[in-house]
Amino acid sequence: MRANPEVIILEDDPEKLEDLRQEFIRKRFHPLTARSASRAISLLKNNLESSRPILAVVDWDLSKAPDNISTTSDLLTFIAHELSDCLVIVYSANVDSFRVRSEIHRSHPRAWLHDKREGDASLIERIDRMLEQTVEDLKVKDGSVVIHTPTNDEHHHREAVRLVVHYPEIVTFHSDSATKAVRRFGDWLAKHDSRVTLISHGNRKYRLTVMQ
Amino acid sequence: MTDTSSTELGMMVPDTMRTLLAISDNGEIAVSIRDMVDRSYLVVRDVRPNEAEEGFHASLPWPWMVVGTTPTIPESIRNLMSHNPVLIAWYGAPLPEGLPSHAVALPTFRDLIGYINDCLEAQMAGMHLAIGLGVELPDGQLARSAELQALLSLAPASFDIPMTAFRSAQRILLAHHIEASVNRDPATGHISLIARAGVEV
Structure with a gap:
């Protein structure tokens, strides 16, 4: 029996979100995508019985998100509570900031950080390294x-x-x-x-x- | 930013992974430690003094190590550290009063990181810390005992807590015929892990 793993992707930029979605489809994942943290939380909450992503790819900076009802921190906290075995990678252009790092890890102590300034290819390489055990x-x-x-x-x-x-x-x-x-x-x-x-x-x- | 209470934060989710509980007023020490350790071996929980007790209880069965930077700590967390085999390291401030005598004060960040990594890399009689939690035994088995994990990490130094806290460690050593034992110093009552004679440490 086959069952493709799921990935939740939070990215506020629609083009970049689509690029990531295609990348994970190519890898035979089932991607769940959202442009806002509240949408991502709803997606996960509504499918909690049937869908448990093995990976969350999260953009920390959501200036283009269609709503700001919830923050990225809220999503990370939700994942830590409800999907504790989901690997989490958070990418941000401000990953050097002490405040950002502290906030991310107080929301999800096991989250991995990635510097957005290193580009999309670098993010995919990093994800591959996390998953190719x-x-x-x-x-x-x-x-x-x-x-x-x-x-x-x-x-x-x-x-x-x-x-x-x-x-x-x-x-x-x-x-x-x-x-x-x-x-x-x-x-x-x-x-x-x-x-x-x-x-x-x-x-x-x-x-x-x-x-x- | 939404207002999230500490209980709701992800860092308070109960977790059995080996935990370093970092108690500070601003979280800087937790961020710095995370950069300098192998995170497959431990998770760093970043708590403020008023969150320390909750963070302690969320680290199952108790934190592997508590690192603090504050000159005082709540009595509740001091009591917890006095009754459980937890490694204790203090940095940048004098040791708060009332901590068990196995607590160490480390003057520099370099000393602190050296101490944490030495504890993570401890080996004796074919045992070493496993990735995630517990101790890999010489026969290849994984012992999830937090007591044995603590004793091995602190060796050759000793714990200033009662022998009754280490029963599971002694049982594992005997059951797996490991050439090490839990030793109580008759003079001080302190407990340590020692290799038996003739065994390479």
């Missing part, structure tokens, strides 16, 4: 597919990607369908004699471990 004989390609490198077999499921990008942390899954997908991934690892195995900690909590 390797764990022993497993590799995440384009952030959306897990590959067993000795056989080149692919496992297409967002929950498998989520586990690999969070290795060795414990990840909590939020639905029966997600935990079923995780167990299928565990079976797939065993079938491929992978050195990586799935460990269950109960209560829908799982992590990957490497066999010694």
